[in-house]
Amino acid sequence: MDLKKFRATSARKRKPLTAFLLKLDKIVPEDMPKLVAKVDATVWKDVNCMECANCCKTMTPTFTKKDIKRISAHLDMQPKEFIDKWLMKEEDTGDMVNKTQPCQFLVNNMCSIYEVRPIDCAEFPHHNKKPFDLYNETFKNNLPHCPATLTLVDRLKKAVEKEYEW
Numbered sequence: 739m740d741l742k743k744f745r746a747t748s749a750r751k752r753k754p755l756t757a758f759l760l761k762l763d764k765i766v767p768e769d770m771p772k773l774v775a776k777v778d779a780t781v782w783k784d785v786n787c788m789e790c791a792n793c794c795k796t797m798t799p800t801f802t803k804k805d806i807k808r809i810s811a812h813l814d815m816q817p818k819e820f821i822d823k824w825l826m827k828e829e830d831t832g833d834m835v836n837k838t839q840p841c842q843f844l845v846n847n848m849c850s851i852y853e854v855r856p857i858d859c860a861e862f863p864h865h866n867k868k869p870f871d872l873y874n875e876t877f878k879n880n881l882p883h884c885p886a887t888l889t890l891v892d893r894l895k896k897a898v899e900k901e902y903e904w
Contacts, residue, residue, distance in 0.1 A: 739790040748882045758895040759874040766871045774870045777893045785886040791847040798836040799858035812854040863887045
């Protein structure tokens with residue numbers, strides 16, 4: 739994955755794709771779930787997360803109390819020790835997040851705690867959230883970080899503009 743090329747493409751497409759998502763907040767095609775599933779299946783033929791890992795390099799998940807308990811146990815640590823070593827409380831939200839980027843658990847583009855990773859990571863990039871249009875803000879935020887989301891939204895935009903009165 740050429741992340742430099744992705745960043746340039748994302749910067750170029752971000753405004754029209756964000757406008758599409760904003761419009762999708764107001765006008766949702768009736769068969770949107772079926773369209774999202776169909777288009778999303780094509781995305782994963784072209785995007786390999788392990789060649790990218792840009793989300794782990796440029797974003798931080800939110801760690802729930804359950805995540806902290808599960809991960810710290812896996813690492814044979816006390817939750818407080820885990821928090822003190824790797825996490826901080828985000829001022830504006832109060833969420834527990836990584837102190838540093840890239841993620842401390844990213845090793846050779848792979849998650850070293852994959853089997854116990856935070857739920858936020860397990861659900862990323864959230865393409866299967868339903869109804870899809872309720873997560874447009876999430877997708878807008880992920881456009882500069884995730885090639886899969888950029889590809890999905892770009893392909894959805896093309897499909898919707900071609901197949902529907904828009």
